[in-house]
Amino acid sequence: MFSALSRRRVVALVVLTCLLFITLDKHGNPVIDRVRSALATVLQPIDTATRAITLPIERVWYGITNYDDVERENQALRDQIEHQKGNDVEARSAILEYRLLLKLEQLASKFNSPTVAAQVIGDSPGNFQNTVEINVGSTDGISVGMPVTNGAGLVGRITRVYSTHSLVKLITDPAYSVPAQVLSSADDEGIQGPLQEIPGGGVVTSSTSSTTTSTTVAVTTTTALPGDAVAPTTTPPATTSTTVLEVIRETGLLEGQGGNKPLLLRFVDNSSSIANVKVGAIVDTAGGTKGLAPQGIPIGVITRIVEQTGNSSSLVEVTPNADLRQLNFVVVVLYKSETVGP
């Protein structure tokens, strides 16, 4: 047995070494990165072997215990797919119109960034980190800071890259934050309704006004006679319909709260911005040169606005579109921002 002195030495050594490593790693250290990479390489075959052993047992267990639930879920999903087919057609139409508008306004599209598809191969092993592991790495062109999405919306961003796999910090992690914008229409009907009325051959004019924290876009559409290249200015067209749509944009910073809690949206100018946002409004990435994701990736929907007692600020809670607990396939957007950090 060891004396009290050597015991104290061991404990002191452990604590001091931990503090030293935390300090070194927080400031970034290539030696520590190499150690991480080496451990990842060593763990990979062990993980594969563990998976090979446990997967059949897991499947048999699920087959016995979850069969009825899976059948029920399958039926519900089939119904949902039928319902989604209609929405899909509407969404495609909206995207086409959006691209047309971008073309007419000579703006860059968010769909320009190339992407890499990936599969989630592991969840975060601890209760105090919201990360997932995906099966693409530096050999696939992945680098730290790239945004990760799935069919529903933003999932997170790449924080560590190894040769064949990467770690993704999920948007729910408290260490994650991304500039976001709230899109809502002044008439509270959402932006998709009136935009669908824009015909392909119509003349589109727009005017834009902006403030420091919000941008208001007014889109006026006029439908000319079919076949007319340019409508004569003196003669009014046979049928004319004008739709005025005021889209309100409020930009802020979206932060995770840990666990499965909803995200928190903080505005630059809270008092003026809160008045313009409503429950149900769509939240997507704001982009910008220092943004961590390109503009326009959907994030979620505002589900709650809580007014805080004691001060004028309010908490805006956003529920992510993506189901982060059941991620399977994701897409890494090969987008590099100016500010990249773990």
Place this chain on the structure above:
Amino acid sequence: MRGFVVAPLIRLVPVGLVALSIQRVVFANHPLHDVQIQLVLALVVAAGAGGGMDRGAVAGFVLGMMADASGDTPLGVLALAYGVGGMTAGYLHRFTPDPQWWLAVLFATMGAAVGEAAIPVVKTLTGEQGWINANLLVTVPIVAVAAGLLCPLLMPTGRWMMGVKRKKWKAITE
């Protein structure tokens, strides 16, 4: 001290790799009430309950470092938290040199609770805010109870990897 620290590493590292892999592949994918049972922490507290404070601290440090290096936390965060957990579980040996199984389970549960609760505290001290919240009231008890239940199974492994031999008592002959 060299033999005390270096010799167990030969067993500690391979056992740690297997435990880490099981944690990542099995326990990470099967949360209980959204809480992941921590096999590596359970192994640390079992080693502490079986070998004492100093051995618990060393086991916590080494296995925590491995968990840090395989995940996204800064190197040293889990090592410090698990080290504290292992020490707490090993405090049992201050009371009795050869503890009964239920005492080991009790101290392993306490050690796991301290170790798991220490993670958000260390994270906060290193600048990662937001983890100290009401969720801890669910996370810590589940992790602690699971570690306590796993303790009788993991204690022989914990003793072996730390090179602890069971004491053999001899009656004093007159």
